[in-house]
Amino acid sequence: MSLAKVREALAALVAASQEELPPEEAIESVTEETPEAAAPEGEQAEEAAAPPPPLVDTNHAKKGFHLDVTVAPDQVVQAAEILDGEKYTIEAVTGVDWIKEEQMEVVYDYCDTADFSRVVIRARIPRATPELPTISRVFPGADWHERETHDFFGITFVGHPDLSPLLLPEDADYHPLLKDFTA
Amino acid sequence: MSGYFKELISGTYSLAVGLGITIKYFTQPVVTMQYPMEHVKMTPRYRGHIELVRDEETGASKCIVCGMCQKSCPSGCITVAGKKPEGSKKKVLTTYRLDFTKCSLCGLCVESCKPGALDFSKDYNLASPRKEDYIFDLLKRLEEKS
Amino acid sequence: MSVFAESQTQETFVVNLGPQHPATHGVLRVKLTMDGEYIDRAEPILGYIHRMHEKNAEVGTWAQFMPNTGRMDYLHALAYNFGYSIAVERAAGIEVPERAEYIRVITCELNRISSHLLWFGAFVLDLGGFTPLLYAFDDREQLLDLLETVTGSRLTYCYYRFGGLYNDIDENFVDGSRAFIKRLRSRMPMYHNLVTKNIILMKRLIDIGPISAEMCRKYGATGPVLRGSGINFDVRKNEPYSVYPELDFDVPVYSECDCMARYMVRMDEIDQSMRIIEQALDKLPDGPIKPEKVPKLIKPPKGDYYAAVEAARGTFSIRLVSDGTNKPYRLKLRSPTFSNLSLYEEASKGMLLADALALMGSLDLVIPEIDR
Numbered sequence: 001m002s003l004a005k006v007r008e009a010l011a012a013l014v015a016a017s018q019e020e021l022p023p024e025e026a027i028e029s030v031t032e033e034t035p036e037a038a039a040p041e042g043e044q045a046e047e048a049a050a051p052p053p054p055l056v057d058t059n060h061a062k063k064g065f066h067l068d069v070t071v072a073p074d075q076v077v078q079a080a081e082i083l084d085g086e087k088y089t090i091e092a093v094t095g096v097d098w099i100k101e102e103q104m105e106v107v108y109d110y111c112d113t114a115d116f117s118r119v120v121i122r123a124r125i126p127r128a129t130p131e132l133p134t135i136s137r138v139f140p141g142a143d144w145h146e147r148e149t150h151d152f153f154g155i156t157f158v159g160h161p162d163l164s165p166l167l168l169p170e171d172a173d174y175h176p177l178l179k180d181f182t183a
Numbered sequence: 184m185s186g187y188f189k190e191l192i193s194g195t196y197s198l199a200v201g202l203g204i205t206i207k208y209f210t211q212p213v214v215t216m217q218y219p220m221e222h223v224k225m226t227p228r229y230r231g232h233i234e235l236v237r238d239e240e241t242g243a244s245k246c247i248v249c250g251m252c253q254k255s256c257p258s259g260c261i262t263v264a265g266k267k268p269e270g271s272k273k274k275v276l277t278t279y280r281l282d283f284t285k286c287s288l289c290g291l292c293v294e295s296c297k298p299g300a301l302d303f304s305k306d307y308n309l310a311s312p313r314k315e316d317y318i319f320d321l322l323k324r325l326e327e328k329s
Numbered sequence: 330m331s332v333f334a335e336s337q338t339q340e341t342f343v344v345n346l347g348p349q350h351p352a353t354h355g356v357l358r359v360k361l362t363m364d365g366e367y368i369d370r371a372e373p374i375l376g377y378i379h380r381m382h383e384k385n386a387e388v389g390t391w392a393q394f395m396p397n398t399g400r401m402d403y404l405h406a407l408a409y410n411f412g413y414s415i416a417v418e419r420a421a422g423i424e425v426p427e428r429a430e431y432i433r434v435i436t437c438e439l440n441r442i443s444s445h446l447l448w449f450g451a452f453v454l455d456l457g458g459f460t461p462l463l464y465a466f467d468d469r470e471q472l473l474d475l476l477e478t479v480t481g482s483r484l485t486y487c488y489y490r491f492g493g494l495y496n497d498i499d500e501n502f503v504d505g506s507r508a509f510i511k512r513l514r515s516r517m518p519m520y521h522n523l524v525t526k527n528i529i530l531m532k533r534l535i536d537i538g539p540i541s542a543e544m545c546r547k548y549g550a551t552g553p554v555l556r557g558s559g560i561n562f563d564v565r566k567n568e569p570y571s572v573y574p575e576l577d578f579d580v581p582v583y584s585e586c587d588c589m590a591r592y593m594v595r596m597d598e599i600d601q602s603m604r605i606i607e608q609a610l611d612k613l614p615d616g617p618i619k620p621e622k623v624p625k626l627i628k629p630p631k632g633d634y635y636a637a638v639e640a641a642r643g644t645f646s647i648r649l650v651s652d653g654t655n656k657p658y659r660l661k662l663r664s665p666t667f668s669n670l671s672l673y674e675e676a677s678k679g680m681l682l683a684d685a686l687a688l689m690g691s692l693d694l695v696i697p698e699i700d701r
């Protein structure tokens with residue numbers, strides 16, 4: 001069962017990141033406080049207080065994937081290597097703009113075609129400086145997906161060979177999927 | 184060397200088989216339709232541009248000016264307006280404009296219309312070089328049809 | 330490639346293939362750096378019909394995005410309708426009545442056949458044979474007529490609804506489908522005699538355009554490209570949705586990795602789709618085509634959802650992020666040919682230009698789906 005193997009390795013990765021958390025938190029706390037201060041609704045404050053666990057075994061029938069892992073932004077390459085080692089294939093890379101939380105989320109969808117399972121890797125990055133390393137060295141197929149994500153969200157994939165617009169016009173300096181984008 | 188000749192023979196044979204098929208079809212009747220001379224009959228479910236439906240009793244449109252079609256249209260190409268005549272409770276349709284340049288013929292408006300005041304027309308010969316020709320006044324079309 | 334290495338000189342020149350080129354079937358531009366007749370680098374340049382469907386989705390309600398799904402892959406629009414319906418049904422917890430599921434499968438498979446027929450004609454046209462295209466279009470025309478009578482449109486269908494269908498099939502549909510399958514069954518040997526066994530086609534496809542299984546994996550290639558490289562993966566089998574588990578069909582797999590393998594996979598898929606349709610027609614139950622109660626305003630609970638279907642070109646999947654309102658917060662469309670085309674640069678290196686076009690045809694590109 002490659003899913004079980006991947007789960008184990010990713011759990012170790014997540015655990016490693018949580019040990020390192022204190023210094024990271026110091027940087028992130030600035031951005032994390034803003035929505036709480038700005039948002040009057042109690043619902044949001046609650047959400048920020050209790051983030052979902054980093055590794056969730058999801059119900060495939062309900063969600064459409066088996067494993068949902070949140071890693072630190074600098075660990076996405078390690079996560080990709082783990083999945084590459086277990087012969088997973090890359091399905092898509094995309095972003096989500098969480099404007100209220102001042103964060104962006106990068107989502108990687110992996111799929112095992114031999115022993116079917118789907119794994120989702122996420123990483124949250126601050127919205128003001130959306131940067132994280134590229135996985136296109138591990139999966140060359142991620143090259144275009146990352147370029148597309150850069151087009152739509154302005155997320156910079158550090159180390160990517162060519163981040164010029166793929167789907168947008170070549171002189172585009174806007175990122176249409178940002179929630180504050182207006183045409 | 185024998186492989187070479189074998190391939191030569193089987194290859195030529197495959198070409199002859201293909202040619203035989205095309206010759207066979209050459210002698211069969213034409214399957215295409217001679218379009219401007221002949222016309223296709225549209226199926227009952229064919230989705231042309233939308234049209235107002237006449238109420239058989241009153242002779243006017245069935246529309247109650249609820250605005251659901253305008254709200255449900257993904258392309259925003261419907262404009263409806265109505266007013267209440269003196270002493271009447273029901274609104275009467277005064278404008279029904281369809282911007283056909285933007286319409287994607289999805290049919291969501293027809294589905295959302297509770298009184299069944301909308302239907303698809305079966306027109307498909309709608310060519311024009313001018314954009315303005317595609318801003319349809321459906322109320323006027325309804326009157327003209329009578 | 331050894332030929333390439335031998336012919337390597339210092340001189341290369343750049344040729345633009347497209348954006349308006351018959352072999353790219355749409356508006357794809359490939360910037361070719363050529364060394365004589367050999368390709369040094371082929372860089373696809375996309376975005377000529379980019380329409381930002383993903384932003385469109387965020388503007389309207391859940392239901393208002395349905396017409397857009399048929400406009401991505403215009404050749405297999407119903408699979409895209411299907412994928413989006415499944416995603417939203419999964420998110421909002423809507424049950425689909427059995428009759429609706431069967432009709433969905435039948436129409437989706439009919440649409441797959443029409444897509445493969447068009448691909449077949451266009452692919453042979455790319456290789457220089459004009460006649461098969463006309464025969465394929467003849468068959469496809471019958472199919473489109475059949476689908477038009479139930480769905481109301483010929484190409485950009487918008488037939489499925491959350492929880493069911495737009496309307497039920499009409500009385501002629503079942504007989505019409507059976508008659509069509511009978512007709513196509515009798516025509517398939519003709520196609521194989523005319524094209525598959527043709528020596529010119531064989532010479533142009535066998536051992537041309539190798540794509541290894543490993544390359545497929547690294548680039549996320551799916552569909553017939555993957556199955557032509559010996560990997561047995563079909564969402565209909567591996568992650569069954571709708572009523573596919575109740576139907577008996579095979580997944581054609583060829584392990585030659587060349588253009589011929591991809592050609593054969595698609596031709597066999599037509600046969601398998603016919604099998605699926607026949608069984609589904611036999612099993613078609615009576616009943617409603619919509620659930621009793623579909624909420625008028627669909628508001629899926631917060632969270633994200635994933636749904637994948639097997640379209641004619643590979644895995645089409647949708648990632649939905651809902652924030653609990655009546656509009657999608659984020660909707661990611663993962664189109665199969667986007668991934669399939671991304672391996673083109675690596676796969677075409679060192680090939681003859683004419684062979685590279687055969688390779689491109691064997692990927693079965695639909696540009697509006699790549700650009701979205």
Ligand code: SF4
Pocket residue numbers: 233255256257258259260261281285286287288289290291292293
């Ligand atoms: S068919 Fe669709 S796009 Fe056209 S007017 Fe109706 S709702 Fe709007």
Ligand code: SF4
Pocket residue numbers: 245246247248249250251252253263295296297298299300301
């Ligand atoms: S939905 Fe029907 S009744 Fe309501 S405004 Fe539109 S056409 Fe009139």
